Amino acid sequence: xxxxxxxxxxxxxxxxxxxxxxxxxxxxxxxxxxxxxxxxxxxxxxxxxxxxxxxxxxxxxxxxxxxxxxxxxxxxxxxxxxxxxxxxxxxxxxxxxxxxxxxxxxxxxxxxxxxxxxxxxxxxxxxxxxxxxxxxxxxxxxxxxxxxxxxxxxxxxxxxxxxxxxxxxxxxxxxxxxxxxxxxxxxxxxxxxxxxxxxx
Amino acid sequence: xxxxxxxxxxxxxxxxxxxxxxxxxxxxxxxxxxxxxxxxxxxxxxxxxxxxxxxxxxxxxxxxxxxxxxxxxxxxxxxxxxxxxxxxxxxxxxxxxxxxxxxxxxxxxxxxxxxxxxxxxxxxxxxxxxxxxxxxxxxxxxxxxxxxxxxxxxxxxxxxxxxxxxxxxxxxxxxxxxxxxxxxxxxxxxxxxxxxxxxx
Numbered sequence: 001x002x003x004x005x006x007x008x009x010x011x012x013x014x015x016x017x018x019x020x021x022x023x024x025x026x027x028x029x030x031x032x033x034x035x036x037x038x039x040x041x042x043x044x045x046x047x048x049x050x051x052x053x054x055x056x057x058x059x060x061x062x063x064x065x066x067x068x069x070x071x072x073x074x075x076x077x078x079x080x081x082x083x084x085x086x087x088x089x090x091x092x093x094x095x096x097x098x099x100x101x102x103x104x105x106x107x108x109x110x111x112x113x114x115x116x117x118x119x120x121x122x123x124x125x126x127x128x129x130x131x132x133x134x135x136x137x138x139x140x141x142x143x144x145x146x147x148x149x150x151x152x153x154x155x156x157x158x159x160x161x162x163x164x165x166x167x168x169x170x171x172x173x174x175x176x177x178x179x180x181x182x183x184x185x186x187x188x189x190x191x192x193x194x195x196x197x198x199x200x
Numbered sequence: 201x202x203x204x205x206x207x208x209x210x211x212x213x214x215x216x217x218x219x220x221x222x223x224x225x226x227x228x229x230x231x232x233x234x235x236x237x238x239x240x241x242x243x244x245x246x247x248x249x250x251x252x253x254x255x256x257x258x259x260x261x262x263x264x265x266x267x268x269x270x271x272x273x274x275x276x277x278x279x280x281x282x283x284x285x286x287x288x289x290x291x292x293x294x295x296x297x298x299x300x301x302x303x304x305x306x307x308x309x310x311x312x313x314x315x316x317x318x319x320x321x322x323x324x325x326x327x328x329x330x331x332x333x334x335x336x337x338x339x340x341x342x343x344x345x346x347x348x349x350x351x352x353x354x355x356x357x358x359x360x361x362x363x364x365x366x367x368x369x370x371x372x373x374x375x376x377x378x379x380x381x382x383x384x385x386x387x388x389x390x391x392x393x394x395x396x397x398x399x400x
Contacts, residue, residue, distance in 0.1 A: 044258065047257050047258045048256050048257055048258050048259055049249070049250075049251065049256065049257070050249075050250065050256075051249065056248050056249065056250075057247050057248055057249070058244065058247045058248050058365065058368065058370040059248055059370050059371075061368060062368055062370070062381055062383060065381070066383070069400075072400050073390065073393075073400055165258065168258065168261060168262055170258040170259050170262070171259075181262055181265070183262060183266070184386070186384070186386045186387070187386070189389075190273065193273075200269075200272050200273055
C-alpha cells in the first residue's frame with residue numbers, strides 16, 4: 001500500500017518554495033508522508049527549450065506578479081533573491097549527502113534553505129550558508145563542506161536529476177502519487193483530492 | 201464600477217475550452233459579465249519562444265494526460281481533434297465579425313466552435329463548419345464565409361491579437377479583472393475569489 005508521495009523541486013523555484021510550505025501538511029491530512037527530491041531545473045529547461053520564467057519575454061512580468069500574489073494567497077512571506085535564478089548546486093548536493101544518513105534532518109535543511117532564500121532573499125546557493133543552516137541540526141560544517149565537493153556527491157545529484165527527467169519531471173514543483181504526476185503549486189489541491197478519492 | 205471580465209482564449213486551446221465552460225457562470229455568481237476575446241496563440245508563442253504544449257519535449261505526455269484529467273475533474277467531455285494544434289483563423293475572424301453586430305450570438309458561436317472541436321474532435325478551423333454552426337443563430341452563411349475573407353476582418357483579428365499581447369497575454373486562457381491578470385484554467389478559482397473579495 002502506497003504511503004508516501006514524492007515531491008520534486010528546485011531550490012531556486014519560487015513555486016517549489018510555496019509548495020514546500022504546504023505539501024507535508026496536505027499529505028499528512030490523508031495519512032501520507034512526503035519524500036523530498038531536489039533536482040536541477042537547468043537540464044530540464046535544456047530539454048523543453050524553455051527559459052527561466054522571469055527571463056521569458058511577455059511572461060516575465062506576469063510571473064513576478066503571480067509569485068507574490070500566490071504567496072499572499074497562502075499567507076507566505078515571499079522575497080526574491082537579488083541574483084535569480086541560480087543553479088542550486090550546494091544545497092541540492094548537501095541534501096542528498098545528508099539524506100543518506102539522516103533523512104529527517106535533510107528535510108529540515110531543505111526547509112531552512114528555502115526559508116533563507118525566499119523569506120530573507122539571501123543567496124541560498126552559497127556552500128557556507130548551507131553549512132550554517134546545517135549546524136543547528138548537529139551536522140559538522142566541515143564535513144558537509146567537504147562532502148559536497150566530492151565526485152561521489154556531485155554524481156549523486158546528477159543522477160537524481162536525470163532520474164527525475166527520465167520519469168517525466170520538467171518543472172518545479174512536481175509531485176508523484178505512485179505514477180500519477182502533478183505539476184505546479186497550483187495542482188496541490190488536486191493532489192489532496194487524489195489522495196482522498198483515489199483518483200477521478 | 202467594473203462589471204465585466206475579459207476572457208482571452210485561442211479556439212485550439214484545450215485549457216481555453218475547459219475555462220470557457222465555467223467562466224460565465226463563475227462571473228455571474230459574483231454579478232459580472234464576461235467579454236470573450238479570441239486571439240491567436242501562434243504569435244504569442246513566437247514571442248515567448250515556447251512551442252505548443254504537446255510538441256514540447258518532456259512536457260507533451262504530461263500535458264496530454266492533464267488535459268483529460270482536468271476535463272474529468274470538471275465533468276467535461278474532452279476529445280482532441282486529430283490534427284492539433286492548428287491556427288484557428290476562421291472561427292476567430294467570424295467571431296469578431298459577428299461580435300460587432302450581435303455580441304450575444306458571437307459568444308454562442310464561440311461556444312459551438314469549442315463544442316465541435318473538443319467534444320466531437322472535429323476540425324473547428326474549417327470555414328464551412330463555422331458557417332454551419334452560425335446558421336442556427338440566424339446568420340447568413342454566405343455572408344459569413346465572404347466576410348472572413350475580407351482584408352478588414354483579417355486585419356481586425358490581427359489587431360486583437362496584437363492588442364492582447366501588448367496587454368501581456370501570452371497564453372490561453374487569460375482573464376483580466378480590470379488590470380489584474382490571471383493565466384490558466386487553473387486560475388479560475390482565484391478569479392472567483394478575487395471577484396468576491398476585491399483582491400488579496
